[in-house]
Amino acid sequence: MTSGKRIFSLVVLLVLVLYVMRVTAYGRVEATAPEKTLMDVFAALEQAATGLGRGVRDVVAFPLSLLNASRRANELSEQVARLEGELNRATEYRLENERLKKLLDFKSGPAVDSGLEVAAAGVAGRDPGNWFSTITINKGRSNGIRENMTVITPRGLVGRVIATTDRTATVLLITDPRSAVSALVQETRTPGMVEGTAGSAGTLHMIHIPNDMPVRPGQTVVTSGMKSIFVRGIPIGEITSVKRDPTGLFLEASVRPFVDFNRLEEVLVVTGAKPAAQ
Structure with missing residues (x-):
């Protein structure tokens, strides 16, 4: 028997077992020992599948999070550079205005008083x-x-x-x-x-x-x-x-x-x- 046929037979067998369990479970409170074993196996398989899915999701999401973090860091760096440039220009304008004010004060004060x-x-x-x-x-x-x-x-x-x-x-x-x-x-x-x-x-x-x-x-x-x-x-x-x-x-x-x-x-x-x- 080939591997494909074996897998198919195993799946059919599991389906039949589950069906029998569903039919015979009506009216019973406690599961049988084989049922408990199958339930434990399926619970373990479900937990493993859930963990595997979470791991695959994290593996896929990690590079995306790195890419987003890098893009955000670049945006913040550009914003900081832009703000520093604006601050430097504002400081330069302020200093220039102070110098020009001194010249204006001199032109309208001592220069006028001295006749210049x-x-x-x-x-x-x-x-x-x-x-x-x-x-x-x-x-x-x-x-x-x-x-x-x-x-x-x-x-x-x-x-x-x-x-x-x-x-x-x-x-x-x-x-x-x-x-x-x-x-x-x-x-x-x-x-x-x-x-x-x-x-x-x-x-x-x-x-x-x-x-x-x-x-x-x-x-x-x-x-x-x-x-x-x-x-x-x-x-x-x-x-x-x-x-x-x-x-x-x-x-x-x-x-x-x-x-x-x-x-x-x-x-x-x-x-x-x-x-x-x-």
Whole structure:
């Protein structure tokens, strides 16, 4: 007898046994020993089938759950990145607004009080070869910007315009060695000349200070406006040290600028000034 016929005969036999059990069960309370054995066998088979079905379902569902978890993780990662980008942009807008507010306050406050007419401009570029040499601003001849105009921030002197196009202008910073600013010690009116220092990290050097006039660290240096293209009275920096120059005829001082040239993003160009009262 082949395997197929044997399986078929076994199935038929089980069906007959179940039928006999159903017929003979009427009126009986307790099952016979063979019936109990068959019931136990079928219960075990049902439990095994249930467990096998649950296992197959878990095996099939596990890769799907991993796929869903991976997709959800990617969605959350993209959402976090998007929110971080929005937060960074919001922070940048806030900082820019704070800087522009300071410029606006200066334009409507000290600048007006001193008779200065100023135009705000943004820093569009810097000299890659010398960070403390020149900057490019996003205003030019079409905005009324001309060469030799003084460039400032609310904190102090930045430099002067040395070249212009219709839409941009190049500003020579006071930290450049080619720059020279006629200056005064504010407290004592001691004159001198402020120059940039080659190879320095944005520091200044005040020279030609008369050696018989009082100069000391902590004093403020401002533009003198005397025989100079720079507007008078613009803060430059603070004296940090004083010594005699190599000739012994003058004093010289190191000056820390008030403007942070590392973080220069917006400036004001002095486009005009009311004449001083006679």
